[in-house]
Amino acid sequence: MKIRLSAQTLRVIDALLSQPREWKYGYDVSRSTGLKSGTLYPILIRMAERKLLETRWEQGEPGKPPRHMYRFTPEGLRFARSNAPAAAQFSRTHAVGLGDAMEWA
Amino acid sequence: MTRTPRRFAMALLGAAARLSPPHARDWAEAMLRELDFVSGDWSALWWALGGVGAIFHQAGRSWGQKIFERRRRVEGPMDAKGKKAVGVVSGAIAAILVVLCAFGLLRLTDILFPALGIAGTEWTHWLSVIVIPEAMFIAAVIVLWRKRGPIAVGILVIAVALGLHVALHAAGH
Numbered sequence A: 001m002k003i004r005l006s007a008q009t010l011r012v013i014d015a016l017l018s019q020p021r022e023w024k025y026g027y028d029v030s031r032s033t034g035l036k037s038g039t040l041y042p043i044l045i046r047m048a049e050r051k052l053l054e055t056r057w058e059q060g061e062p063g064k065p066p067r068h069m070y071r072f073t074p075e076g077l078r079f080a081r082s083n084a085p086a087a088a089q090f091s092r093t094h095a096v097g098l099g100d101a102m103e104w105a
Numbered sequence B: 001m002t003r004t005p006r007r008f009a010m011a012l013l014g015a016a017a018r019l020s021p022p023h024a025r026d027w028a029e030a031m032l033r034e035l036d037f038v039s040g041d042w043s044a045l046w047w048a049l050g051g052v053g054a055i056f057h058q059a060g061r062s063w064g065q066k067i068f069e070r071r072r073r074v075e076g077p078m079d080a081k082g083k084k085a086v087g088v089v090s091g092a093i094a095a096i097l098v099v100l101c102a103f104g105l106l107r108l109t110d111i112l113f114p115a116l117g118i119a120g121t122e123w124t125h126w127l128s129v130i131v132i133p134e135a136m137f138i139a140a141v142i143v144l145w146r147k148r149g150p151i152a153v154g155i156l157v158i159a160v161a162l163g164l165h166v167a168l169h170a171a172g173h
Helices: A007-017 A026-033 A037-049 A074-082 A084-104 B006-018 B020-037 B039-075 B080-112 B122-144 B147-172
Strands: A053-058 A067-072
Touching: A007 A037, A007 A053, A007 A074, A007 A084, A026 A037, A026 A067, A026 B020, A037 A053, A037 B020, A037 B039, A053 B006, A067 A074, A067 B020, A067 B147, A074 A084, B006 B020, B006 B122, B020 B039, B020 B080, B122 B147
Parallel strands: none
Antiparallel strands: A053 A067
């Protein structure tokens, strides 16, 4: 196994798999997964160390500081797709849970 | 105008980025850059605190790996007996620490709240230094026996020693 597939890691995989060839920002992944920076970044770091994610600095407009971006490597994409059912299943379960919670709120 | 929590968050992550080891610096910078896009000053502060935690975690992991690598180079690969011995000793040390903590807490309570008269009541000693730690040791041994056998043995040794000590004390008095 390339990486321990915790519930949080599955969430990150699912979020990155939604548009797998697009570069994504850390804050956007945090918002789409609901993970805090303290949980999200260790996962991103581990995935990058295991060559599942590639990273780069975006050169934006002049005067604006660059942002760090992430997307799957080809190997990472294969790994993510092989675990996609688990990630999707987790997200569905999580979404149902949230829906229930919102109904109760 | 930048509000105080956001300013503090930026200072915190900036300091973490400067102080973090080289391999983690990029990640600290990444979290710092995202701070501009986090909506809400308090959310920015939570983002920064989480980020600092992540950097510490990363730095700690790499320091741990370095220490482990260095030790392995110096001492050579540890054989199975060595690993078991380390497990037994660490289990025993953990158990001794639990007893010392229990005893320390009892003494501290006695000093802080003398009106309770803990020093004069023997049952509090029995409960906090003997009964509760022994119960914890038995639970730990049961939980760890299969997966962390040597640690469980270390704990068991201290549990038996503590039990013997109690038995001898009871026989002597």
